[in-house]
Amino acid sequence: xxxIKKITLSAITVALLAGCQTKPGSSTQVAKVSNRASNAxxxxxxxxxxxxxxxxxxxxxxxxxxxxTFDVNNETDSCPLKKPIVRMYFDLAQVTGSGIGVDAMREFxxxxxxxxxxxxxxxxxxxxxxxxxxxxxxxxxQIFLQQQGAKAAAKRAEVKxxxxxxxxxxDSLRTIKTEGAYSDWADYTLxxxxxxxxxxxxEKLSHPNLGKIRVKSEDVRERSELQFTRLSGRYYTGxxxxxxxxxxxxxxxxxxxxIDILLTRMLSEMPATAQVLGIKGNKISLDRGQxxxxxxxxxxxxxxYEAGFVEPLGVAHVNPSxxxxxxxxxxxxxxxxxxxxxxxAENGIYRPASGAKIFAVSVGTPAxxxxxxx
Amino acid sequence: xxxxxxxxxxxxxxxQAQVEVLADGTLQTQACAYGRGSTAITGAKAQAxxxxxxxxxxxxxxxxxxxxxxxxxxLTDDATSLYEQQRSVMLEGLNAGAVxxxxxxxxxxxxxxxxxxxxxxxxxxxxxxxxxxxxTQNISVTVIGQGWQKQGKTALSNAEQDALQRAxxxxxxxxxxxxxxxxxSTSLSISDDNESTTMQELIGQQLSSHSEGLIKEWQxxxxxxxxxxxxxxxxxxxxxxAPLIQQASQLLSMIGSPRVHVIAPExxxxxxxxxLNEQGIEVGAAASLExxxxxxxxxxxxxxxxxxxxxxxxxxGNIYGKWQNDPSLMALPNDENVKTDLMAVHLASESQSAALxxxxxxxxxxxxxxxxxxxxxxLPSKKLTQPEKLYDVLSTLGGVSDVxxxxxxxxxxxxxxxxxxxxxxxxxxxxxxxxxxANTLSKIIVEDxxxxxxx
Numbered sequence: 001x002x003x004i005k006k007i008t009l010s011a012i013t014v015a016l017l018a019g020c021q022t023k024p025g026s027s028t029q030v031a032k033v034s035n036r037a038s039n040a041x042x043x044x045x046x047x048x049x050x051x052x053x054x055x056x057x058x059x060x061x062x063x064x065x066x067x068x069t070f071d072v073n074n075e076t077d078s079c080p081l082k083k084p085i086v087r088m089y090f091d092l093a094q095v096t097g098s099g100i101g102v103d104a105m106r107e108f109x110x111x112x113x114x115x116x117x118x119x120x121x122x123x124x125x126x127x128x129x130x131x132x133x134x135x136x137x138x139x140x141x142q143i144f145l146q147q148q149g150a151k152a153a154a155k156r157a158e159v160k161x162x163x164x165x166x167x168x169x170x171d172s173l174r175t176i177k178t179e180g181a182y183s184d185w186a187d188y189t190l191x192x193x194x195x196x197x198x199x200x201x202x203e204k205l206s207h208p209n210l211g212k213i214r215v216k217s218e219d220v221r222e223r224s225e226l227q228f229t230r231l232s233g234r235y236y237t238g239x240x241x242x243x244x245x246x247x248x249x250x251x252x253x254x255x256x257x258x259i260d261i262l263l264t265r266m267l268s269e270m271p272a273t274a275q276v277l278g279i280k281g282n283k284i285s286l287d288r289g290q291x292x293x294x295x296x297x298x299x300x301x302x303x304x305y306e307a308g309f310v311e312p313l314g315v316a317h318v319n320p321s322x323x324x325x326x327x328x329x330x331x332x333x334x335x336x337x338x339x340x341x342x343x344x345a346e347n348g349i350y351r352p353a354s355g356a357k358i359f360a361v362s363v364g365t366p367a368x369x370x371x372x373x374x
Numbered sequence: 375x376x377x378x379x380x381x382x383x384x385x386x387x388x389x390q391a392q393v394e395v396l397a398d399g400t401l402q403t404q405a406c407a408y409g410r411g412s413t414a415i416t417g418a419k420a421q422a423x424x425x426x427x428x429x430x431x432x433x434x435x436x437x438x439x440x441x442x443x444x445x446x447x448x449l450t451d452d453a454t455s456l457y458e459q460q461r462s463v464m465l466e467g468l469n470a471g472a473v474x475x476x477x478x479x480x481x482x483x484x485x486x487x488x489x490x491x492x493x494x495x496x497x498x499x500x501x502x503x504x505x506x507x508x509x510t511q512n513i514s515v516t517v518i519g520q521g522w523q524k525q526g527k528t529a530l531s532n533a534e535q536d537a538l539q540r541a542x543x544x545x546x547x548x549x550x551x552x553x554x555x556x557x558x559s560t561s562l563s564i565s566d567d568n569e570s571t572t573m574q575e576l577i578g579q580q581l582s583s584h585s586e587g588l589i590k591e592w593q594x595x596x597x598x599x600x601x602x603x604x605x606x607x608x609x610x611x612x613x614x615x616a617p618l619i620q621q622a623s624q625l626l627s628m629i630g631s632p633r634v635h636v637i638a639p640e641x642x643x644x645x646x647x648x649x650l651n652e653q654g655i656e657v658g659a660a661a662s663l664e665x666x667x668x669x670x671x672x673x674x675x676x677x678x679x680x681x682x683x684x685x686x687x688x689x690x691g692n693i694y695g696k697w698q699n700d701p702s703l704m705a706l707p708n709d710e711n712v713k714t715d716l717m718a719v720h721l722a723s724e725s726q727s728a729a730l731x732x733x734x735x736x737x738x739x740x741x742x743x744x745x746x747x748x749x750x751x752x753l754p755s756k757k758l759t760q761p762e763k764l765y766d767v768l769s770t771l772g773g774v775s776d777v778x779x780x781x782x783x784x785x786x787x788x789x790x791x792x793x794x795x796x797x798x799x800x801x802x803x804x805x806x807x808x809x810x811x812a813n814t815l816s817k818i819i820v821e822d823x824x825x826x827x828x829x
Contacts, residue, residue, distance in 0.1 A: 134675060134676075135676050135677065135707070138676075138677040138704075138705045138707050141704055141705070142706050142715070145715055145719065150715075150718040150719050150721075150722040153719050154703070154704075154719045154720070154723035154724070157703045157719060157723065158703075158723065158724075158725060160702070
């Protein structure tokens with residue numbers, strides 16, 4: 001009897017213990033690695049913002065303007081307007097091996113793509129770029145020498161090129177895939193990654209992190225344009241997959257698209273930040289403009305900053321001048337603090353009290369940037 | 375005050391000029407002399423200088439004087455102490471005419487020419503300012519020397535030797551500096567302190583070690599013990615000017631005396647020859663020194679940069695100085711004129727040509743520093759009666775250093791350095807050799823500045 005009791009008790013205990021076990025916690029989930037082509041992400045126009053859209057974007061940089069000397073060649077490191085001096089590299093990985101259309105991919109001049117990258121990056125004013133357009137510069141020096149003489153040329157040459165703080169390297173990978181039965185089509189892929197490297201320490205910096213950009217040939221060409229027919233293993237008609245000029249044309253377009261996407265990511269990764277000097281009605285005046293990389297038609301979130309806490313006040317449409325910017329708050333955030341500021345601004349110029357500051361940070365690439373600048 | 379003095383000067387030809395003491399301790403006086411032109415100016419200067427001497431002789435303390443003069447300016451303590459330190463130096467310097475005086479622009483004042491002359495004690499101690507224009511024979515300098523006991527000499531005598539060398543070096547330095555500042559054609563870089571100091575020290579050391587006659591007299595002002603048994607002494611030395619200039623000139627000409635063979639591409643060759651000519655250095659094919667330059671184009675993708683290398687070497691292969699350009703100065707597109715264009719730009723660049731001239735000056739200075747040019751004396755081995763003595767005989771010749779002896783086929787070759795020209799050297803060797811060689815030895819034959827041969 002005793003034994004039966006013991007067994008019963010044990011069984012109940014085991015059953016109870018088993019009942020206590022719950023499903024283990026999880027903070028991750030399985031996701032698919034995307035192989036889709038990348039797309040550009042741009043800011044919404046301030047006019048399209050809804051109340052819940054008015055949030056603070058990442059990477060705003062609000063401090064240190066008082067430490068700036070505003071001398072472009074002698075700016076202190078702590079000044080937020082100091083732009084790193086960079087030299088850019090565009091590396092197109094060599095294609096090895098053999099296969100349909102592979103030979104034509106080998107010859108590719110990446111120098112012009114590099115110059116395109118330099119031009120586009122210079123325009124967004126996040127870096128100071130040392131060009132690698134040596135041919136143009138030496139040609140100019142030759143003409144200068146012819147026209148002004150050796151003495152003037154020597155004097156000019158004493159001024160040395162800028163020294164880079166970092167190098168920005170765009171690495172790329174090219175692949176080709178052909179598919180089909182009777183009639184084939186070529187499917188090219190270009191993948192770009194960007195590294196910012198400290199050339200002395202060889203450290204690759206974590207910021208700005210532009211991720212990986214994948215461009216497929218179907219983003220720049222209709223599939224029918226890349227269709228071709230082979231007969232007895234040789235090109236017969238359609239897209240010249242075996243001609244490097246034709247293949248490079250496709251790659252150039254893909255590269256160009258990749259650079260556009262790169263730019264938009266850069267603008268999100270390194271937003272322009274400025275301090276709001278005053279608010280009058282809906283008008284705002286900012287302390288930085290073109291010099292801090294504020295672009296025309298910039299969509300900026302206005303927020304107050306106090307003791308490390310940020311509070312969005314509204315969204316503004318901003319246009320820069322050289323050293324300052326002006327904008328208009330298109331939509332005020334529906335919050336007490338925003339109402340408070342709004343009321344004060346309606347009755348004159350509102351200037352933030354000491355201790356609190358109001359800043360503006362760009363949301364990303366201005367809405368019309370891709371149409372007007374790429 | 376000046377105004378008052380001006381009125382005084384008007385009244386009398388030998389106006390009683392007064393010395394004014396400015397806040398920074400500068401002594402200032404005004405003197406006038408009758409007439410116009412350089413004679414009157416010199417007269418006024420001399421009078422002012424005499425006035426300053428009288429002032430210094432009479433007043434040992436500047437504060438006392440300023441009280442007597444009822445100056446409105448307040449003298450700083452620094453200026454007063456500086457004055458007290460420098461008083462004796464100023465006095466001696468003024469007597470010797472070797473103290474820098476600042477002269478104003480001469481002013482006409484009635485029949486007189488007047489000048490304001492000032493003396494700033496803080497300018498002293500900078501020998502560069504010493505006035506060599508004056509026809510004085512002796513220069514007095516105060517220097518500090520340090521010495522430690524070594525090689526049987528006491529610390530004190532080493533310190534004295536060091537101080538005396540410095541004294542001569544300082545005076546020579548001033549002289550050299552002035553020589554070079556006055557002559558615009560030479561480009562011994564005065565602005566480059568290191569280079570000119572090396573040269574001054576070098577020549578100063580050589581002079582002081584060679585000729586004790588340069589220091590006329592000297593006296594110890596102060597001495598103190600240093601760590602490790604060393605002694606530091608402050609001496610005031612009087613250096614005689616005339617023999618100094620004579621000997622320094624000779625040393626300078628020694629630097630200039632070697633002929634130089636220029637091997638270089640044009641237009642660099644012309645540039646180098648012009649520079650050598652400006653330095654008084656002869657250029658010729660049969661030379662003991664070679665200025666060897668080469669240029670090459672450096673490929674930078676589609677563009678070219680220029681690399682220029684110039685070195686100064688002697689016939690024995692010793693390199694005394696080397697210069698390399700900065701190729702990054704300019705890159706030009708590759709065409710048939712690219713080398714000429716780049717060379718023109720590099721030579722037109724002030725920084726590049728200054729660096730080249732500096733390197734060349736350094737190289738020629740080094741030739742002297744090393745003890746002159748290398749020469750080879752070739753003696754037929756079988757005619758050497760006492761070959762073991764060859765080294766000693768040659769080493770004892772004045773001006774000879776770095777003797778080394780080796781055999782080359784039938785000849786015993788003595789390689790050595792000699793400060794001086796080849797003819798003089800040949801003569802000295804000829805006399806010395808008589809004792810250790812056979813009678814059948816021929817006369818010495820000077821083949822070139824490098825090789826001297828006996829048959």
